[in-house]
Amino acid sequence: xxxxxxxxxxxxxxxxxxxxxxxxxxxxxxxxxxxxxxxxxxxxxxxxxxxxxxxxxxxxxxxxxxxxxxxxxxxxxxxxxxxxxxxxxxxxxxxxxxxxxxxxxxxxxxxxxxxxxxxxxxxxxxxxxxxxxxxxxxxxxxxxxxxxxxxxxxxxxxxxxxxxxxxxxxxxxxxxxxxxxxxxxxxxxxxxxxxxxxxxxxxxxxxxxxxxxxxxxxxxxxxxxxxxxxxxxxxxxxxxxxxxxxxxxxxxxxxxxxxxxxxxxxxxxxxxxxxxxxxxxxxxxxxxxxxxxxxxxxxxxxxxxxxxxxxxxxxxxxxxxx
Amino acid sequence: xxxxxxxxxxxxxxxxxxxxxxxxxxxxxxxxxxxxxxxxxxxxxxxxxxxxxxxxxxxxxxxxxxxxxxxxxxxxxxxxxxxxxxxxxxxxxxxxxxxxxxxxxxxxxxxxxxxxxxxxxxxxxxxxxxxxxxxxxxxxxxxxxxxxxxxxxxxxxxxxxxxxxxxxxxxxxxxxxxxxxxxxxxxxxxxxxxxxxxxxxxxxxxxxxxxxxxxxxxxxxxxxxxxxxxxxxxxxxxxxxxxxxxxxxxxxxxxxxxxxxxxxxxxxxxxxxxxxxxxxxxxxxxxxxxxxxxxxxxxxxxxxxxxxxxxxxxxxxxxxxxxxxxxxxxxxxxxxxxxxxxxxxxxxxxxxxxxxxxxxxxxxxxxxxxxxxxxxxxxxxxxxxxxxxxxxxxxxxxxxxxxxxxxxxxxxxxxxxxxxxxxxxxxxx
Numbered sequence: 001x002x003x004x005x006x007x008x009x010x011x012x013x014x015x016x017x018x019x020x021x022x023x024x025x026x027x028x029x030x031x032x033x034x035x036x037x038x039x040x041x042x043x044x045x046x047x048x049x050x051x052x053x054x055x056x057x058x059x060x061x062x063x064x065x066x067x068x069x070x071x072x073x074x075x076x077x078x079x080x081x082x083x084x085x086x087x088x089x090x091x092x093x094x095x096x097x098x099x100x101x102x103x104x105x106x107x108x109x110x111x112x113x114x115x116x117x118x119x120x121x122x123x124x125x126x127x128x129x130x131x132x133x134x135x136x137x138x139x140x141x142x143x144x145x146x147x148x149x150x151x152x153x154x155x156x157x158x159x160x161x162x163x164x165x166x167x168x169x170x171x172x173x174x175x176x177x178x179x180x181x182x183x184x185x186x187x188x189x190x191x192x193x194x195x196x197x198x199x200x201x202x203x204x205x206x207x208x209x210x211x212x213x214x215x216x217x218x219x220x221x222x223x224x225x226x227x228x229x230x231x232x233x234x235x236x237x238x239x240x241x242x243x244x245x246x247x248x249x250x251x252x253x254x255x256x257x258x259x260x261x262x263x264x265x266x267x268x269x270x271x272x273x274x275x276x277x278x279x280x281x282x283x284x285x286x287x288x289x290x291x292x293x294x295x296x297x298x299x300x301x302x303x304x305x306x307x308x309x310x311x312x313x314x315x316x317x318x319x320x321x322x
Numbered sequence: 323x324x325x326x327x328x329x330x331x332x333x334x335x336x337x338x339x340x341x342x343x344x345x346x347x348x349x350x351x352x353x354x355x356x357x358x359x360x361x362x363x364x365x366x367x368x369x370x371x372x373x374x375x376x377x378x379x380x381x382x383x384x385x386x387x388x389x390x391x392x393x394x395x396x397x398x399x400x401x402x403x404x405x406x407x408x409x410x411x412x413x414x415x416x417x418x419x420x421x422x423x424x425x426x427x428x429x430x431x432x433x434x435x436x437x438x439x440x441x442x443x444x445x446x447x448x449x450x451x452x453x454x455x456x457x458x459x460x461x462x463x464x465x466x467x468x469x470x471x472x473x474x475x476x477x478x479x480x481x482x483x484x485x486x487x488x489x490x491x492x493x494x495x496x497x498x499x500x501x502x503x504x505x506x507x508x509x510x511x512x513x514x515x516x517x518x519x520x521x522x523x524x525x526x527x528x529x530x531x532x533x534x535x536x537x538x539x540x541x542x543x544x545x546x547x548x549x550x551x552x553x554x555x556x557x558x559x560x561x562x563x564x565x566x567x568x569x570x571x572x573x574x575x576x577x578x579x580x581x582x583x584x585x586x587x588x589x590x591x592x593x594x595x596x597x598x599x600x601x602x603x604x605x606x607x608x609x610x611x612x613x614x615x616x617x618x619x620x621x622x623x624x625x626x627x628x629x630x631x632x633x634x635x636x637x638x639x640x641x642x643x644x645x646x647x648x649x650x651x652x653x654x655x656x657x658x659x660x661x662x663x664x665x666x667x668x669x670x671x672x673x674x675x676x677x678x679x680x681x682x683x684x685x686x687x688x689x690x691x692x693x694x695x696x697x698x699x700x701x702x703x704x705x706x707x708x709x710x711x712x713x714x715x716x717x718x719x720x721x722x723x724x725x726x727x728x729x730x731x732x733x734x735x736x737x738x739x740x741x742x743x744x745x746x747x748x749x750x751x
Contacts, residue, residue, distance in 0.1 A: 056404045057425065057707070084743075156568030157506060157580055176568030179514070181725045264571075266393070266516035268718060268727075282397045284711045285422075 114200025
């Protein structure tokens with residue numbers, strides 16, 4: 001119907017292919033405009049700010065200074081050269097290390113646990129619908145609420161986790177989970193894994209349900225043991241979906257902000273790249289310096305995705321499945 | 323058909339607009355939005371304070387409560403002000419913010435000309451930047467050492483004068499109470515989280531050891547000295563012994579939580595905890611008293627960090643006149659007296675220290691007059707717009723030291739180098 005009406009339109013001369021492309025463009029245009037406004041423009045603005053000396057007190061008064069926020073140096077009267085900028089800022093590299101450590105550990109745990117949960121949910125049992133809905137609850141709670149809730153549960157004086165662990169003799173004394181630099185990162189990891197495993201499980205479950213049932217019937221007839229079936233049949237078939245899920249989570253984990261900010265504010269053991277960039281932008285009014293850190297974070301994310309897609313041969317377009 | 327509809331719609335709209343302007347002209351009720359950090363019963367109390375003003379003017383006041391952490395508040399406010407946000411009319415500001423936020427607020431010198439002579443000059447001075455009165459003083463603050471007089475009596479210990487005496491007394495009471503069956507009892511609670519509050523606590527340790535005040539009034543960086551190192555080493559020895567290891571994540575309210583449940587012998591906190599500690603739901607009502615903070619050694623003097631809150635009217639407010647009127651009411655003698663009675667907030671008006679009602683209900687207030695008059699200011703004046711960064715560097719160095727991440731001497735030496743970078747060649751300009 002669409003094609004007939006288009007053929008009778010004033011573009012009668014154009015080929016069908018061209019007309020389709022043009023129609024597609026107009027259908028996509030609103031989305032492109034929206035994406036430009038909410039994604040591309042702020043991104044470009046941030047990158048621009050990172051090359052200026054803008055301060056929060058004077059947002060429109062900055063001028064271009066080149067790479068000074070990233071790296072600059074000054075020769076002291078004694079002849080020694082001092083370096084300044086994000087790239088030589090130990091606080092920044094501490095944040096990078098915290099973020100990378102957090103992302104790798106949390107995503108590994110979430111992938112394994114999510115897969116296990118998905119395998120359980122993929123089996124037929126009574127009340128499966130209810131369990132599937134229930135397991136999503138941690139994901140549905142806003143991070144600020146779950147972070148505060150866990151902060152109370154992890155409290156050293158009245159927290160239920162310390163109380164239970166001491167009563168069950170898992171700990172010999174109450175731990176100050178969020179205060180101690182040794183356990184602050186563990187506390188953040190526990191909460192993040194608790195919160196995000198359901199999301200991972202959901203993505204894995206979607207992948208599992210795409211595997212044709214008759215393959216499993218064939219393995220059953222051949223009498224292959226379930227562990228072998230998992231590694232030789234399930235895992236290879238679910239891999240494309242799993243890889244996409246891991247990319248999603250990795251991107252999310254590398255830019256983590258809210259959980260760290262609420263659970264362990266200002267702790268150098270858990271400060272991530274986003275946290276330190278916000279601190280510079282708003283607490284210290286070094287808007288351009290914070291923008292430079294945001295730009296570096298964006299660059300790292302972009303490199304990570306490219307590497308992951310290239311090394312893992314992940315098909316993000318979904319064309320081969322067709 | 324469509325045209326007819328459009329015309330009818332336009333006519334109705336025009337009538338509605340006319341009606342609303344006419345109505346607005348007669349009533350002109352405005353809603354003033356105040357943003358403030360909230361501790362204890364602040365939200366309920368605030369409603370009582372603004373009620374007379376609302377009845378008198380017909381306007382309404384909305385309170386936007388913020389997290390208690392002044393660091394979190396500041397980040398949010400700076401963002402709103404930089405964006406020229408007109409949703410907030412009045413900001414409750416910390417005593418240290420005036421130099422950093424002065425450009426965003428209305429000059430109140432003219433509006434407050436009747437109030438200023440009644441205030442303590444040093445407090446008005448702290449809120450004046452380049453001749454402009456940035457904010458009206460609401461209440462002032464200077465911390466106290468809270469102690470359990472019943473327990474001091476029980477274990478026969480004197481009120482400690484030095485930090486060493488405090489540690490010894492705390493240890494004795496803690497050991498005794500734990501042996502008596504309260505495993506959660508601690509000697510001393512304070513604010514060790516990495517935030518502005520730790521800057522206050524640590525400034526008191528350093529200053530009371532004779533170690534200066536981080537950056538001196540003339541802009542000199544003085545923090546890297548043996549007395550400051552000794553002060554931080556002393557504080558570090560408390561963590562895990564007389565203070566819970568979790569104290570490194572405590573702010574005011576966490577410390578008060580442990581104290582008010584009856585699980586601490588000593589607490590460093592602001593005067594607001596005095597009323598709350600004597601409240602009906604408190605386990606320690608009537609069992610505690612306050613004194614000045616301890617000193618390093620004989621010959622040093624006690625140091626209390628000057629705190630306090632003020633009201634500033636946003637330059638971007640659309641109801642500036644009403645907002646200024648509300649700020650004057652809230653900072654005026656009636657509300658300051660109510661605050662003193664309800665929340666043991668220290669008034670900024672001289673006359674209220676001789677008020678018989680306050681002296682009867684809040685004996686801490688007249689007693690505290692000299693403490694805050696001699697309080698140590700944080701180095702917000704000499705460091706100008708860099709104060710936040712200086713404070714963050716300082717509390718990070720202290721927090722690292724307390725959590726065993728580097729020695730006090732190393733951390734203070736690094737801090738000195740960092741501060742010199744921030745100071746630059748132009749004395750903090």
